[in-house]
Amino acid sequence: MLPGYDPVRADTASDRLLGACPTVADGPVSSIPVTGPTDLPLPETAHAPRTVTPRGPLTVAVVGGGQLARMMAPAAGELGVGLRVLVEDPASSAAQVVTDAPVGAASGEGAIRDLIAPSDGRPAATVLTFEHEHVPNALLTDLIAHGTPVRPGPHALVQAQDKIAMRRRLTELGVPCPRWAPLPTDPAAGRAALADFLAASTGGEAVVKTSRGGYDGKGVRVVSGPDDVADWFDAVAAGGPALLVEEKVPFTRELAALVARRPSGEVRTWPVVESIQRDGVCAEVIAPAPDLDPATDARAREIAVAVAEGLDVTGVLAVELFETRGADGSPQVWVNELAMRPHNSGHWTIDGAVTSQFEQHLRAVLDLPLGDTAARAPWTVMANVLGSHLEALTDALPELMARFPEARVNLYGKGIRPGRKLGHVNVSGDDLAEVRRRAVEAAALLRGDEVSTSSTIEEHA
Ligand SMILES: Nc1ncnc2c1ncn2[C@@H]1O[C@H](COP(=O)(O)OP(=O)(O)O)[C@@H](O)[C@H]1O
Numbered sequence: 001m002l003p004g005y006d007p008v009r010a011d012t013a014s015d016r017l018l019g020a021c022p023t024v025a026d027g028p029v030s031s032i033p034v035t036g037p038t039d040l041p042l043p044e045t046a047h048a049p050r051t052v053t054p055r056g057p058l059t060v061a062v063v064g065g066g067q068l069a070r071m072m073a074p075a076a077g078e079l080g081v082g083l084r085v086l087v088e089d090p091a092s093s094a095a096q097v098v099t100d101a102p103v104g105a106a107s108g109e110g111a112i113r114d115l116i117a118p119s120d121g122r123p124a125a126t127v128l129t130f131e132h133e134h135v136p137n138a139l140l141t142d143l144i145a146h147g148t149p150v151r152p153g154p155h156a157l158v159q160a161q162d163k164i165a166m167r168r169r170l171t172e173l174g175v176p177c178p179r180w181a182p183l184p185t186d187p188a189a190g191r192a193a194l195a196d197f198l199a200a201s202t203g204g205e206a207v208v209k210t211s212r213g214g215y216d217g218k219g220v221r222v223v224s225g226p227d228d229v230a231d232w233f234d235a236v237a238a239g240g241p242a243l244l245v246e247e248k249v250p251f252t253r254e255l256a257a258l259v260a261r262r263p264s265g266e267v268r269t270w271p272v273v274e275s276i277q278r279d280g281v282c283a284e285v286i287a288p289a290p291d292l293d294p295a296t297d298a299r300a301r302e303i304a305v306a307v308a309e310g311l312d313v314t315g316v317l318a319v320e321l322f323e324t325r326g327a328d329g330s331p332q333v334w335v336n337e338l339a340m341r342p343h344n345s346g347h348w349t350i351d352g353a354v355t356s357q358f359e360q361h362l363r364a365v366l367d368l369p370l371g372d373t374a375a376r377a378p379w380t381v382m383a384n385v386l387g388s389h390l391e392a393l394t395d396a397l398p399e400l401m402a403r404f405p406e407a408r409v410n411l412y413g414k415g416i417r418p419g420r421k422l423g424h425v426n427v428s429g430d431d432l433a434e435v436r437r438r439a440v441e442a443a444a445l446l447r448g449d450e451v452s453t454s455s456t457i458e459e460h461a
């Protein structure tokens with residue numbers, strides 16, 4: 001059994017999924033509130049005792065100095081909450097805007113201990129949280145044992161760190177997942193297992209993934225034979241992360257369900273979004289997902305809540321989903337993967353929802369009441385800026401601001417590299433086609449691409 005794993009809560013979550021709502025085709029059967037407090041008794045876990053928000057100054061310590069930590073800063077400032085971020089580099093994205101940003105490695109025990117400790121008259125951190133999952137779990141367990149709340153806790157985080165652990169646990173919970181199998185680490189046995197899996201796969205293709213360390217499509221490969229991942233088998237033999245194989249899901253589109261959960265049990269979900277990937281990287285998010293039938297929206301939120309509760313996640317949890325069509329044309333959803341932190345699929349909430357995912361994450365890890373997740377506009381589209389030909393992204397601002405005055409620009413202060421996530425643009429409005437075009441064109445300007453001058457202010461005034 002995993003440390004902190006709670007069979008009582010896990011059974012509850014799986015009962016809900018398996019018993020109450022086997023498939024979307026059965027219709028909207030949700031008796032589970034998708035927002036608001038749950039009415040379930042929430043048992044204590046061995047590693048996350050129920051706590052009340054302490055009185056006095058609040059400080060959230062965050063491991064990781066990328067754009068996700070940076071985007072927590074405005075929310076922390078507004079709420080009067082101190083933010084202390086462990087950054088890898090003094091020039092990192094978060095260090096440019098957070099004044100309390102000690103430099104150290106996320107894998108370094110001393111750096112994390114120093115991050116939460118009182119020093120120079122500043123108080124100890126109220127809670128420790130993360131902007132990425134690559135953190136040492138044994139240390140986190142020790143910190144909890146010595147009284148520092150760690151949210152999400154290591155017993156939950158492991159399911160976002162390791163795709164094999166995640167698939168195992170989701171399968172136990174009865175959450176709909178693609179057919180999958182772990183591949184043995186012995187190279188001959190691994191190749192044989194992959195060949196067997198492929199033999200049983202339609203189209204003779206499958207998706208092989210590294211269990212740890214992958215992001216933005218790195219660590220995901222479509223294969224038609226073991227030779228397609230010969231280098232990965234070699235890496236496993238040399239002590240690299242184990243591999244798993246999944247059926248290649250014939251999805252009609254990718255969705256994401258975002259939920260926040262606080263230690264005392266309250267959960268809230270945002271509207272389910274469509275996420276559009278290019279070359280394995282999120283390029284656009286449309287909120288809400290167009291033409292999403294209410295039963296699928298409810299089903300996706302229900303899955304997100306069941307995962308958050310079943311895995312005892314605290315903070316924001318993103319559940320990446322595939323939408324497929326059943327034989328009768330009815331939509332079905334399958335879980336791709338989990339992220340236990342604010343996520344790219346939730347950047348639209350900064351401008352498009354009453355409460356952003358970044359503020360909600362702070363509220364959730366501090367065990368404060370969660371904010372309203374309703375959309376502020378019929379549509380919000382987020383377009384990522386992936387790489388740029390410009391010398392400085394700000395060079396695009398004069399033209400962008402003149403042509404798209406409604407666009408909400410968010411640049412991360414990162415060095416320009418091909419394909420790198422450098423920022424995003426949110427546009428909200430009533431007309432989806434127009435909102436999407438304007439978000440995409442504004443992001444294209446930041447990439448340094450030529451954008452036709454049809455979108456003048458006059459034309460859209
Ligand atoms: N089983 C699958 N079937 C079809 N496409 C997949 C499958 N798994 C992943 N993909 C595609 O690859 C992308 C990246 O995979 P994912 O597991 O989410 O890795 P990452 O950790 O890099 O985000 C997904 O968003 C999806 O487009």
Ligand SMILES: [Mg+2]
Nearest residue numbers: 216320336337
């Ligand atoms: Mg993904």
